[in-house]
Amino acid sequence: MTEQKHPQKQPKVCPECGHVFQGNGWDGIDAHWRARHDDVMPYEEAWPLLKAETYGN
Template identity: 70%
Template sequence: MLWAWCSLHEVLEMSDADQKKPQLNQAKTVVEKKVCPECGHIFKGNGWDGIDAHWRSKHENVMSYEEAWPLLRDGKYPG
């Protein structure tokens, strides 16, 4: 068995570092998923990725994508 000798100061420094580690691991990024206001589809990935194809195939009869996109992007789509 190996024994290591260290000063009380070194032990305190190690315990401070160990206490900070869990705090770093607990930090998580919250990503808000975008949801289609017409049908409730939840978009995977980043933000509105795929909204153009989704809207054109499912909701073009409600409003054209060109009209809907600025409203969706700005959070002003009535829904």
């Protein structure tokens, strides 16, 4: 088991739908979230939680 020390190199996964962001970090999350999950939580509120990886915790 290899411990991950470079979280920015791990693909980010949308906690709402499991979409994997293949780009650089959360690249594209704003458009993705606004298009698909803005009714669940406004992007402005969700982004700090996503960034801190505390969304849904």
